[in-house]
Amino acid sequence: MERYHLTRSFNSEGYDLSIAEVSAHEPGLIPVLVELDLLSYAEPTFSRYTIGGMMRFGRIFVIRADELVIGACHTYRSFDDPDEVVVFNMALRPGWRGHGLGTRLLRGVLERLAAHGVKRVSLAVATNNHRAIAVYRSKFGFADVARLPNEFNNTQEYLLMRLDLGEWASRKP
Numbered sequence: 001m002e003r004y005h006l007t008r009s010f011n012s013e014g015y016d017l018s019i020a021e022v023s024a025h026e027p028g029l030i031p032v033l034v035e036l037d038l039l040s041y042a043e044p045t046f047s048r049y050t051i052g053g054m055m056r057f058g059r060i061f062v063i064r065a066d067e068l069v070i071g072a073c074h075t076y077r078s079f080d081d082p083d084e085v086v087v088f089n090m091a092l093r094p095g096w097r098g099h100g101l102g103t104r105l106l107r108g109v110l111e112r113l114a115a116h117g118v119k120r121v122s123l124a125v126a127t128n129n130h131r132a133i134a135v136y137r138s139k140f141g142f143a144d145v146a147r148l149p150n151e152f153n154n155t156q157e158y159l160l161m162r163l164d165l166g167e168w169a170s171r172k173p
């Protein structure tokens with residue numbers, strides 16, 4: 001396992017980074033993921049019930065630094081196209097953002113989804129979320145599919161993006 005240094009000067013010990021697919025139901029993770037959600041958004045995305053449902057019937061991936069869960073990615077299969085998986089949500093704990101860890105988490109997620117035979121990944125991202133869009137577009141090649149003016153019945157416009165996993169795998173170094 002690779003030793004990761006958030007800042008070399010302040011943390012000479014570094015962290016063991018790991019990305020895990022939560023394939024068994026782990027109720028103890030629910031409050032951790034609810035808190036991560038509350039730290040990440042002005043309005044809660046999840047409750048204990050939606051996380052519990054996502055854990056059992058969708059697929060959650062977590063990134064840990066040593067034992068601490070520092071981020072998560074929540075996915076489910078598309079009903080209209082079972083070859084497609086939706087990244088419904090991805091977030092890191094605030095202090096861990098902007099260090100390349102979201103990119104690492106998503107890479108780990110896409111590799112595991114590809115190993116499950118998933119062909120495409122789609123997501124909706126707020127058009128003003130420039131950092132997330134930069135990750136999806138520049139790091140992985142997610143393509144813009146459509147603008148969603150009223151996706152969540154708020155005043156925020158969203159962008160529907162999609163990635164062909166086979167094409168992504170063929171581009172990987």
Ligand SMILES: CC(C)(COP(=O)(O)OP(=O)(O)OC[C@H]1O[C@@H](n2cnc3c(N)ncnc32)[C@H](O)[C@@H]1OP(=O)(O)O)[C@@H](O)C(=O)NCCC(=O)NCCS
Pocket residue numbers: 040089090091092093096097098099100101102103104124125126129130131132134135
């Ligand atoms: C979105 C999120 C998961 C990304 O993870 P992260 O670890 O912060 O992102 P990374 O450090 O891997 O990559 C960010 C990239 O965006 C770039 N970036 C940052 N701010 C940017 C901006 N305003 N405009 C364009 N690019 C920007 C960075 O330069 C970096 O690219 P680089 O490595 O080439 O310099 C994380 O920031 C997060 O949890 N945000 C809050 C929750 C959220 O918005 N989730 C997405 C919901 S769809």
